[in-house]
Amino acid sequence: AQTVTQSQPEMSVQEAETVTLSCTYDTSENNYYLFWYKQPPSRQMILVIRQEAYKQQNATENRFSVNFQKAAKSFSLKISDSQLGDTAMYFCAFMKLENTGGFKTIFGAGTRLFVKA
Amino acid sequence: KAGVTQTPRYLIKTRGQQVTLSCSPISGHRSVSWYQQTPGQGLQFLFEYFSETQRNKGNFPGRFSGRQFSNSRSEMNVSTLELGDSALYLCASSLDGGRYPQHFGDGTRLSIL
Numbered sequence: 552a553q554t555v556t557q558s559q560p561e562m563s564v565q566e567a568e569t570v571t572l573s574c575t576y577d578t579s580e581n582n583y584y585l586f587w588y589k590q591p592p593s594r595q596m597i598l599v600i601r602q603e604a605y606k607q608q609n610a611t612e613n614r615f616s617v618n619f620q621k622a623a624k625s626f627s628l629k630i631s632d633s634q635l636g637d638t639a640m641y642f643c644a645f646m647k648l649e650n651t652g653g654f655k656t657i658f659g660a661g662t663r664l665f666v667k668a
Numbered sequence: 669k670a671g672v673t674q675t676p677r678y679l680i681k682t683r684g685q686q687v688t689l690s691c692s693p694i695s696g697h698r699s700v701s702w703y704q705q706t707p708g709q710g711l712q713f714l715f716e717y718f719s720e721t722q723r724n725k726g727n728f729p730g731r732f733s734g735r736q737f738s739n740s741r742s743e744m745n746v747s748t749l750e751l752g753d754s755a756l757y758l759c760a761s762s763l764d765g766g767r768y769p770q771h772f773g774d775g776t777r778l779s780i781l
Contacts, residue, residue: 586769596758596772642711653723656701656770658711 553578555645557659564633565667571618572628572662574643580604583647585619587628590661591639599641602626633666640664670694672761672773680779686747689776693740693761700742701770702734705756714757717742718764746778754780 554577564570576585587599602610602619609617614631630637643659673692681687693700702714713726717736736742740761746753756777760770 588772593774594756595774596760598769598771601769649724651723653699653716653718655713655716655724655726656703657713658703660710 553580553645553647553657555643555657555659557641557643557662559662560660561663561665563665563667564630566633566635568633569629569631570633570664572630572641572643572664574626574628574659576624576626576643576645576657578624578645578647580647583645585617585626586644586646586656587615587617587626588642588644588658589637589639590642591636596642600628630664635666635668638664638666672759672771674757674759674773674776676776677774678777678779680781681749682781683749683751685749686745687749687778689744689746689757689759689778691742691744691759691761691773693742693759694771697761697763697771698740699762699764699768700736700740701760701762702742702744703758703760704728705758705775706754711758714744749780751780754778 556575583604585602589597589599600612600615616629618627640661642661646656675690699718701716705711716724720736731747734744756775758775760772762768762770
């Protein structure tokens with residue numbers, strides 16, 4: 552069974568600085584997708600960034616980038632130039648296609664990030 | 669384009685009752701997934717529907733069921749409610765999962781007294 556581990560329950564960063572959130576996962580699959588989602592206090596989950604396992608190039612979305620190490624099964628999120636609005640719970644998620652044709656998403660426990668002014 | 673709409677936003681029930689939650693996906697999205705979020709267990713996958721068929725199911729008891737209608741709207745039902753069912757229930761829609769991102773609704777906060 553797949554598992555996703557986020558070892559940092561809580562982190563803080565000063566506004567405008569850079570922070571990295573860690574995520575490791577366990578799977579025997581070769582083809583899968585990895586995601587980082589953000590859940591602010593308003594509680595709506597928002598997709599931050601997405602990585603396809605067959606792509607070696609690390610995904611980037613503006614100030615957000617990932618360091619995807621497939622062999623090490625590691626998928627960290629780097630937030631550059633942190634802003635107050637980045638304060639939220641961040642979830643790492645693993646998705647693979649099932650034999651049924653559908654998919655199942657496994658989430659990590661989350662990392663609560665505080666951006667300080 | 670309207671986002672994923674979940675109703676109701678809040679619900680209070682007592683043990684033994686049953687409840688039905690609703691999710692309207694983004695127009696054109698055919699896949700709908702349901703998740704349970706609790707402080708202790710985190711986010712757990714409940715089930716995924718596509719074109720009115722359940723394609724996958726998580727490890728939840730049979731009290732949890734769902735369905736999807738021809739317009740892709742989905743409902744989730746929980747029977748014989750237990751205190752442990754208190755949670756935020758999130759619905760997400762996508763064109764067809766996998767390579768397509770999921771878009772989440774605001775969730776339904778269910779409290780069991």
